[in-house]
Amino acid sequence: MGIFSKTCEYAMRAVFFIAHRTASGGRVGIKEIANGIGSPEHFLAKILQDLSRRGIVQSVKGPNGGFYMDRATLKKPLSEVVEAVDGNGIFTGCGLGLEYCSEINPCPLHHEFKDIRNQIHAMLQNTSIEEFNEDLNLGITTLKK
Amino acid sequence: MGIFSKTCEYAMRAVFFIAHRTASGGRVGIKEIANGIGSPEHFLAKILQDLSRRGIVQSVKGPNGGFYMDRATLKKPLSEVVEAVDGNGIFTGCGLGLEYCSEINPCPLHHEFKDIRNQIHAMLQNTSIEEFNEDLNLGITTLKK
DNA sequence: AAAAAAAAGGATAAAAAGGTATTAATATAT
DNA sequence: ATATATTAATACCTTTTTATCCTTTTTTTT
Numbered sequence: 001m002g003i004f005s006k007t008c009e010y011a012m013r014a015v016f017f018i019a020h021r022t023a024s025g026g027r028v029g030i031k032e033i034a035n036g037i038g039s040p041e042h043f044l045a046k047i048l049q050d051l052s053r054r055g056i057v058q059s060v061k062g063p064n065g066g067f068y069m070d071r072a073t074l075k076k077p078l079s080e081v082v083e084a085v086d087g088n089g090i091f092t093g094c095g096l097g098l099e100y101c102s103e104i105n106p107c108p109l110h111h112e113f114k115d116i117r118n119q120i121h122a123m124l125q126n127t128s129i130e131e132f133n134e135d136l137n138l139g140i141t142t143l144k145k
Numbered sequence: 146m147g148i149f150s151k152t153c154e155y156a157m158r159a160v161f162f163i164a165h166r167t168a169s170g171g172r173v174g175i176k177e178i179a180n181g182i183g184s185p186e187h188f189l190a191k192i193l194q195d196l197s198r199r200g201i202v203q204s205v206k207g208p209n210g211g212f213y214m215d216r217a218t219l220k221k222p223l224s225e226v227v228e229a230v231d232g233n234g235i236f237t238g239c240g241l242g243l244e245y246c247s248e249i250n251p252c253p254l255h256h257e258f259k260d261i262r263n264q265i266h267a268m269l270q271n272t273s274i275e276e277f278n279e280d281l282n283l284g285i286t287t288l289k290k
Numbered sequence: 291a292a293a294a295a296a297a298a299g300g301a302t303a304a305a306a307a308g309g310t311a312t313t314a315a316t317a318t319a320t
Numbered sequence: 321a322t323a324t325a326t327t328a329a330t331a332c333c334t335t336t337t338t339a340t341c342c343t344t345t346t347t348t349t350t
Contacts, residue, residue, distance in 0.1 A: 002238040062316030093147040097154030108277040132253040136251030207348030
């Protein structure tokens with residue numbers, strides 16, 4: 001596995017996808033999103049349900065319904081998505097899995113890991129959800145496997 | 146979960162523990178290791194079995210047997226342990242889980258992730274297994290949860 | 291031989307990932 | 321207003337992966 005869980009990977013890709021479509025004011029259906037990012041549809045539904053409850057995406061049911069994002073959420077940092085799905089273990093947990101490990105009572109690698117965790121956190125905080133719309137527009141990047 | 150799998154966390158802690166004991170020339174039994182690092186005994190046995198096959202720890206069976214490490218392996222970087230257990234996904238995989246993603250065909254976060262992966266890799270390569278013996282001796286750090 | 295210890299393999303449990311079916315909400319046509 | 325179609329939400333089930341436990345075998349010392 002990579003740094004994040006598969007759930008989290010899908011969540012990030014989906015959020016980028018929705019942000020891209022949302023920029024032009026529309027809504028996107030779950031099938032279209034799943035197809036666009038190459039994820040299992042119903043598993044993604046569950047993830048988006050959760051993100052919706054947490055206010056990271058918005059949704060409306062019924063005909064012409066779908067997922068979208070408002071101005072404010074588009075500007076949110078990616079870290080909120082990661083934290084909503086995977087929790088903050090990546091930002092705070094001990095690299096060796098030790099519970100007691102802290103600044104006062106550090107494990108052998110505490111300080112080294114702290115640097116890395118901080119960098120991951122900073123990176124995700126400095127990356128807004130809408131940041132990649134342009135690239136996606138120009139076709140420079142894709143979200144499909 | 147943190148950055149690494151639980152298996153990998155146990156592996157790293159176990160290797161540190163063995164290194165520490167090995168410094169004074171002895172061998173350590175599996176029960177003692179499991180107890181010393183707070184891991185399930187039989188699960189750890191399987192992990193060490195694997196590390197043994199890969200030459201990261203040495204072992205002898207029978208009375209007075211146990212696990213130990215020779216000079217050369219003590220100097221190995223921690224990255225070898227991680228790679229043996231979790232594979233190199235953390236060092237090479239795409240942060241968004243995209244298969245096509247590469248230097249030529251990067252995903253939206255490719256370059257940001259590359260920095261982080263490189264830092265993790267560098268950190269683990271610059272950390273030798275024996276590096277913490279002193280701290281463990283002095284009781285500054287522990288490997289028990 | 292007897293005992294001690296790791297190696298090996300399989301069984302079980304828990305968690306993550308993925309799939310199916312039903313329900314609830316809403317827009318639109320009747 | 322009512323019915324219908326569309327779409328997300330919810331609940332439940334299956335599969336896969338990860339983690340844990342248990343039993344047997346092999347090796348080695350005494």
